[in-house]
Amino acid sequence: MDLSYILNELGEERENYFNAVAPPIIQTSNFTFKTIADFRAAMSDEFKATLYSRGHNPTLNILRKKLAALDNAQDALVFSSGIAAISVPILALLQQGDHIVSVENPYSWTIKLFQSFLPKFGITTTFVNGADIESFEKAIRPETKLIYLESPNTFSYELQDMQAVANLARAKGIITMCDNSYCSPYFQKPIDLGIDLVAQSATKYIGGHSDVVAGVLTGNREVIGRIFNHEFMNIGASLSPHSAWLLIRGLRTMPLRLKQSFESAKIITAWLQQHLAIDQVIWPFNADFKQSELAHRQMQGCGGMFSFTLKEPSLEKIETFCDKLQHILMAVSWGGHESLIIPTIATIAKDDYEINNDRHQLIRMYVGLEEADYLIKDLEQALDF
Ligand SMILES: Cc1ncc(COP(=O)(O)O)c(C=O)c1O
Incomplete structure (x- = not known):
């Protein structure tokens, strides 16, 4: 898909809102239904419906389509912070007793998630030198469920070879996730390199004007749907329609x-x-x-x-x-x-x-x-x- 099409047209249905160039901010918490049948259908599968703005909202849906396409991903979720876009999928996909192999020195609150928060739920993490593929291999255990990357690091800039890590993880049935905040999808597409889930602090390059705190997670639709239906809705770190609108505006430039x-x-x-x-x-x-x-x-x-x-x-x-x-x-x-x-x-x-x-x-x-x-x-x- 052309970058210009994604940023300027994808997801926008201008004929539905007076042919306005800028999309409306659908500032509503709630959506109504004309029949019980429609209402029941929406309640039974909220991932596919627009029911309540803690879940989906039309302004956020425009943004989700653009962000998914930028990453060459099937779907995207947006959050009220980048750290929520990291924490929520990890809480959704891992269980007590699971193990994470993470690159050393990721973003400070990601370290706190791995060292202080997840151990409360019996999830442990081994930190490895990300420049050395063998260190990932050595750290993997039978209970390893996730390999977590941040490439480049945002203070010292170490990189991980994402294709090599993805090949290793796929062979062992381990999920891979990368924080792509440093490059943004404009300069790096981890999904094209075989990574399963990509998180980003949209506070940085997507917003681009230091006026919004937000996060994005992209990946396969089935996994994104699973995350939405449980931890995304339970934790409730959803973005406001106004902030989503600012991010759509940020994406244009x-x-x-x-x-x-x-x-x-x-x-x-x-x-x-x-x-x-x-x-x-x-x-x-x-x-x-x-x-x-x-x-x-x-x-x-x-x-x-x-x-x-x-x-x-x-x-x-x-x-x-x-x-x-x-x-x-x-x-x-x-x-x-x-x-x-x-x-x-x-x-x-x-x-x-x-x-x-x-x-x-x-x-x-x-x-x-x-x-x-x-x-x-x-x-x-x-x-x-
Ligand atoms: C590399 C990286 N990842 C994630 C985050 C968290 O993003 P947010 O501040 O939007 O929650 C940050 C924030 O500085 C960051 O630098």
Whole structure:
């Protein structure tokens, strides 16, 4: 399906709403029925009906169709956060006694899900080095039900070879799931590489303007239906029609935004690499990236987020650099119009900082939609110690 068709037409039935170009926000919790027969049919299979907005809603359905098509998936569910799009399917598909093999260091709340939340239900997780396919193989047990990936990682950018992991999992009847927030479906399609379920924080590139928190899960219709009929409806982390409308609007410009962020990231990483105060720049599409071949094989482009380290990575130097920035904002998250910075030191207590710990030294930058030169000027003055 053409990308332009998906973003501009798919799912939209303009003749049903005055030929308006923008779809309506169907701001309703409830839907009515003319006959008991229709009402009963909807109640008996809510996945196929529009009954109550905790389940389906017409504005959300437009978004679901577009998001499923972008991933080359049969269906999609949207959630009120990215972490709900990760937690709900895992709660739906795993049972007490099941085991997960997860890539190490996924998103912080995913770690908390695996380490604190799921053990309450007797589900355990083994974390492995995702760059090494053998480490997945070694960690698999008879009770392993899920292999969880996040490629690339959104702080240190390690990748997993999704085709190799999918082949291994399929042979053993294990479900695979990948957090694709870093690339978005514009730059990477895990389902085409054999992955079963794809989760994404739609808060990032799908929304694209830092004004919505949302999540998306895509996969095979039968599995998506199973998740909908139980944990999705029970947990009730559904998205509001207004937020769905903002995401449809965000999708219209997603390719333009991603291209701009990608191009600016190329310029800014090259500039940082030659700066005397900079030690390393870590970005999957840099020539010296340790998994560069894999990055180019499975990604069609690269998210505009990277990390770098200072040649003198004292806590004070990192703090001074970040405090001096005038236009690049200090904040969590990414994927919006505005460029952001977050150093690891902001995520740990001052006394826990270890100067020789590679992860502690990282300063993560997300490149938004500002001109590259404008951002470089800001970095230059902040690096002038
Ligand atoms: C890689 C990754 N996955 C998932 C999430 C969770 O998304 P949300 O904040 O929309 O719940 C985030 C949030 O920052 C993230 O960075």
